[in-house]
Amino acid sequence: METYLGIDVGSISTKFVIINEKNEILHALYFRTEGNPINAVKKGLRILKKELPKNIQINGVGSTGSARQLTGIITGADIIKNEITAHAKGAAFFVPDVRTVIEIGGQDSKIIILENGVAVDFAMNLICAAGTGAFLDAQAFRLKIPIEKFGEIALKSKSPTPIGSRCTIFAESDMIHKQQIGHSVEDIVAGLCQGLVRNFLANIAKGKNIKSPIVFLGGVSENIGMRKAFEETLEEKIIIPKYNTVAGAFGVALIVKEKPPKKTKFFGFEVSEKDIRCTSFQCKGCPNQCEVLEARIEGEVIARWGDRCGKWSS
Amino acid sequence: MKYTFAYWGNYTIAIKTLLEKLGIDLIPPEKTSSKAIEEGSKIAPELYCFPLKVNIGNYLVAIKNGAEKVLMVENVGGSCRQRYYGIVQNKALKDAGYNIDVIVLKTSPKEIYSKIKEISGASLLQIWGAGRFAFKKLRLIEKLEKIANYLRPREKERGETSKFLRWALDKIDKVKDEKEFTKIKKEILGKISKIKIDRSKKLPRVGLIGEIYTVCDESINFGIEEKLAREGIEVHREMNLTYHLKKGIFPWKDWQIQKKIMPYLESTVGGHGRDAIYEMLHFAKEGFNGVIQLLPFGCMPETTVRPILEKIHQKTGVPFLSLSLDEQVAEVGLQTRIEAFAEVVNNHFIKYNK
Structure with missing residues (x-):
């Protein structure tokens, strides 16, 4: 069977998607990166090798996510694409006439505006991670609620507690304060969801032309409380497609499939058994002092990158 | 007495030449490095705009190399916080224990003349x-930067243009004599036309607008022009030192700009705020496929006009990206945005220009 592999390695989670010639998802993986992208990639490849039928042939590999460069190099990906393009592609496949994509992941949140299936505008949080998954994760841990239950609990609330959410750190202290004066957990959780939505719309989506259909993707889209909060604030229906958490990986697999390489550069699933190391050093060649990265498989240098002048990377 | 000044992209070469020819004993600044930015940020006031921190970082390196005094050019009148740079930098350095004076040159011809005379003792003729001589060098540098932006996305061998530019700038930097310079200029312009490019390529065009210091210094903006070229984009930029000098000499340029931007902004907001609006309108009218605004974090004029630029983007449909730069911005985050923006620019190009 001819297939294409998309890998999305983000700050918090890693996603693998395998699609066939008909753009059907044969297999999708979603697990935590746990702060080690190399291990996460190896783990994903190991699982796929075990779970996929033997007759599968990979025709192309694409990588995306914040660790796309590294992932692309250690797996031999044919295409390395930014996560915005990948998500736009994925969303437009599920909802062809999509106009707005809201994607909230572990540490990134972004909005993408599309016209006729292509991105025409986007915004991404630059210096502040307020309102992203990592924050919800931390708060769930503090409240001793499993993150998967977060949305459910939020839905139970009748009168959400307003929580100041311009800054996550202050949101946290505000939340503690609200807890101490006796607000119920579900009201606080619902208030938090509303706060994050407000924050997203005020900071990231500011000045963007939000039009329906709106698609909500990323790990945080699993949280039905967030979806409800978005629907209430925007007064629009929010679509959460199937495979909402792996849309980036799916998107990049579609991109590879559209322009398939003659012969894939993929190293094969076996690379997961090999010793992969990544180190960095500072080039002293000029005042730029670029941080040069070096990847080795079984001790052999396969790539260097990160320099501006091309002294190491070429 | 050994003097130094703040590094500012390739224009540093021209400023260096000017001061050297005046007979000032000089410790020229080294190219801004991440280390210098880090050191400067440590002793600069946290909430001051980013260029001030970088300047101090440059001074610290120069002080280590033996500099004893700093020359700082400041704007006058209703400009922006740049007009307090000298005094704030002086205080930051003194507070950190450096016994060094920052000498302020206000940008009025009379004051510059008297100060320079006082420092260097040079005659009017000198x-x-x-x-x-410095202006000649500056014009050539700016010309090369412009040509490079055209060549880079079209070059047949990747990196050749930038490599050539580095070589040429080094030559311009080293030449001490005007006659010699004329020869070298000819050599450089001859050689640059020999860089092999694909002329038939029609490429998407992006205009670079925003705060002059960040727009013109590739050591601050992470080489954004090269990054865009690598994505196959032809970069245009109007802002350069000559543009700024011209505006200082001919005030009516500002009046013309004001007239053109009237529907969006009715007065000055300091710095080059009005220019950003004017340039974006111009690029949109010319059918560009995107506009990028660069600003240092804490830049008041550019932050003020950003919502106006967003509005122009909504109205005209020209893709727009605003990038705020400071010591905490990571290059990877910037790279992601540039790649995604390049995609949006390409979509625009395919829709309207193909």
Whole structure:
């Protein structure tokens, strides 16, 4: 069977998607990166090798996510694409006439505006991670609620507690304060969801032309409380497609499939058994002092990158 | 007494020439490095705009190399916080225990003349000669930067243009004599036309607008022009040192700009705020496929006009990206945005220009 592999390695989670010639998802993986992208990639490849039928042939590999460069190099990906393009592609496949994509992941949140299936505008949080998954994760841990239950609990609330959410750190202290004066957990959780939505719309989506259909993707889209909060604030229906958490990986697999390489550069699933190391050093060649990265498989240098002048990377 | 000044992209070469020709004993600044930015940020006031921190970082390196005094050019009148740079930098350095004076040159011809005379003792003729030579160098540097932006996305061998530019700038930097310079100029312009490019390529065009310091210094903006070229984009930029100098000499340029931007902004907001609006309108009218605004974090004029630029983007449909730069911005985050923006620009190009 001819297939294409998309890998999305983000700050918090890693996603693998395998699609066939008909753009059907044969297999999708979603697990935590746990702060080690190399291990996460190896783990994903190991699982796929075990779970996929033997007759599968990979025709192309694409990588995306914040660790796309590294992932692309250690797996031999044919295409390395930014996560915005990948998500736009994925969303437009599920909802062809999509106009707005809201994607909230572990540490990134972004909005993408599309016209006729292509991105025409986007915004991404630059210096502040307020309102992203990592924050919800931390708060769930503090409240001793499993993150998967977060949305459910939020839905139970009748009168959400307003929580100041311009800054996550202050949101946290505000939340503690609200807890101490006796607000119920579900009201606080619902208030938090509303706060994050407000924050997203005020900071990231500011000045963007939000039009329906709106698609909500990323790990945080699993949280039905967030979806409800978005629907209430925007007064629009929010679509959460199937495979909402792996849309980036799916998107990049579609991109590879559209322009398939003659012969894939993929190293094969076996690379997961090999010793992969990544180190960095500072080039002293000029005042730029670029941080040069070096990847080795079984001790052999396969790539260097990160320099501006091309002294190491070429 | 050994003097130094703040590094500012390739224009540093021209400023260096000017001061050297005036007979000032100089410790020229080294190219801004991440280390210098880090050191400067440590002793600069946290909430001051980013260029001030970088300047201090440059001074610290120069002080280590033996500099004893700093020359700082400041704007006058209703500009922006740049007009307090000298005094704030002076205080930041003194507070950190450096016994060094920051000498302020206000940008009025009379004051510059008297200060320069005081520092260097140069005659009027010498000042004229130094100014002329420095200006010649500056014009050539700006010309090369422009040509490079055209060549880079079209070059057949990746990186050749930038490599050539580095070589040429080094040559311009080293030449001490005006006659020699004329020869070298000819050599450089001859050689640059020999860089092999694909002329038939029609490429998407992006205009670079925003705060002059960040727009013009590739050590601050992470080489954004090269990054865009690598994505196959032809970069245009109007802002350069000559543009700024011209505006200082001919005030009516500002009046013309004001007239053109009237529907969006009715007064000045300091710095080059009005220019950003004017340039974006111009690029949109010319059918560009995107506009990028660069600003240092804490830049008041550019932050003020950003919502206006967003509005122009909504109205005209020209893709727009605003990038705020400071010591905490990571290059990877910037790279992601540039790649995604390049995609949006390409979509625009395919829709309207193909």
